[in-house]
Amino acid sequence: MICNLFPEPTFFLYSTDVPGLLYYSHIPTAAVALLIGLFVFLNGRKFLLNRLLLAISLCFFLWIVSNLILWTNIHSDFLLFIWTIYVVLFSFISISFIYFVYVFLEKKDISFSLKSILLALLAPVLLFAPTSLNLGGFNITSCDAFQFEGLLFKMYYISLGVLAMVWILILLIRKYRTAASDFRKQIVLMGVGIEFFLFSFFTVTFLAAYLTDIGVLPDSSLEFYGLIGMVVFMILIAFAIVRYHAFNVKLIGAQALIVSLVILIGSEFFFIQSTTNQILTAITLIITGVIGLNLIRSVKKEVAQREHIEKLAGELQETNKRQETLMHFIGHEVKGYLTKDAGAFAAIVDGDFGAPPDGMKPFAERALAQSREGALSVENILTASNQKNGKVSYTKEPFDLKALAEGAVEKTRPTAEAKGLALSFSAGDTGSPYILNGDRGKIGDNVFRNVIDNAINYTPSGSIAISLKKENNKFIFAVKDTGVGITAEDKKRLFTEGGHGEDSQKVNVHSTGYGLFIAKNIAEAHGGTIRAESEGEGKGSTFIVELPV
Secondary structure, eight states, rough: OOOSSSSOOOTTTTTTTTTTTHHHHHHHHHHHHHHHHHHHHHHOOHHHHHHHHHHHHHHHHHHHHHHHHHHHOOOOHHHHHHHHHHHHHHHHHHHHHHHHHHHHHHHSSHHHHHHHHHHHHHHHHHTTTTTTTTTTBBBTTTTBBBBBBHHHHHHHHHHHHHHHHHHHHHHHHHHHOOOOOHHHHHHHHHHHHHHHHHHIIIHHHHHHHHHHHHTTSSSSGGGGGGGGGHHHHHHHHHHHHHHOOOGGOHHHHHHHHHHHHHHHGGGGGOOOOOOHHHHHHHHHHHHHHHHHHHHHHHHHHHHHHHHHHHHHHHHHHHHHHHHHHHHHHHHHHHHHHHHHHHHHHHHHHTTBSSSTTTHHHHHHHHHHHHHHHHHHHHHHHHHHHHHTTTTOOOEEEEHHHHHHHHHHHHHHHHHHHHHHEEEEEEETTTTTEEEEEEEEHIIIIIIIIIHHHHHHTOOSSSSEEEEEEETTTTTEEEEEESOOOOOOOOTTTTTTTTTOOHHHHHTTTOOSSSSHHHHHHHHTTTOOOEEEESSEEEEEEEEEEEEEO
């Protein structure tokens, strides 16, 4: 049957009997969505996220076309068919956005079980859309079927939109908490765009239909304003493409954005009648086109520069890897030679080859000390490099921390006494065990020894007092010296990689600056901390290591 009170549309969709805003709100919006969806797909068709965006864009485009038909066509049988398609597309957009957000956040396809859940949610719409549960009749006087829509069915497909909004919001919040800084910005952009679209699209469309049903509004033209959400969503996507290379698309995002703006402005010619407004719109269109071309050129130049920088950064990273491998090889070789030299000099000092000639033993002792010091310096550099690359493993087991500290003190005592330094050790609450669960070797050799050696190296004369106590569920290991002290400026570099005080190498020329850096990393790997206190230059220092009980 034909709605005789309304004229037959021209070119299938055009009618003078509908609000002019219908075409301005529908055609540009559909064009923008389809344009960006196609651009993203054609420039990255192998990516699932790009294909999903195209699917959403196509669904929205088809929904726009079906909505235009419902507004302009006068054949009731055809309108009933399109009304069914309209509902299915409406629901499919909700489910597709949930799928889209999962892939966007996790960078991979969803599981089969989750796909089954999404399909199950969509199934009632697919099954019952062509039945009387959806539409029970048609009013040829008003040329619509609002009064014959099934309430339960309508509430169900509308609730899919609400479900999508809530579900997506939860996913975005959860991912935002653990995401890196740059990806957080993308999550905010995408989240604002999607939530704004879903809210405006479903809420305004529902209100338009509901208020028309109950007679508050003469027609559902209120829904026109809900389509602005898709424009906002697509503009934010274009921005994400330009700014963050989202969807693995670069320059094309700027081009899509400019073309979209030209379409939006050009579409005003569909409904403006005034010659003055047409002239102003034409001028605006020309200005937008000129500015857009300049923007595209600028973005193209920026993208080329960025790609060049990324290429150089990749080459530099490869070079660094090769140099690091080479340095590790050289370091291990040098350490091996120094260790062998130390073994030979130790044999001479110990008299393994008989009593050394006069003057040889002191020489051998100095050479032994220097070989060991050189091997330790190389070891520190290699250890620091491994820590940076995450190649250091820890063997954690319970051990007596007090015995370990006493052993570290005794191993360093000969060096301290050779410099004429008084070295003392005290442990509080001797009746209580000092049991720590950690890597005994690394804490003993790389933390305690490094801190004590550091105090010896930077204390020309005086004393070094070492203490260990248990306080507030912490083991506190402290080394207090009467050495050169630490300036406020030096404190900033103290525990950094290769960090030296401004004048520290004048006191200890052999320092690599890695000892305290290594100690800090190991202490933190055990849930502890290390810090230095000093009243200033020439006033001594106190290094404090805290480890959890």
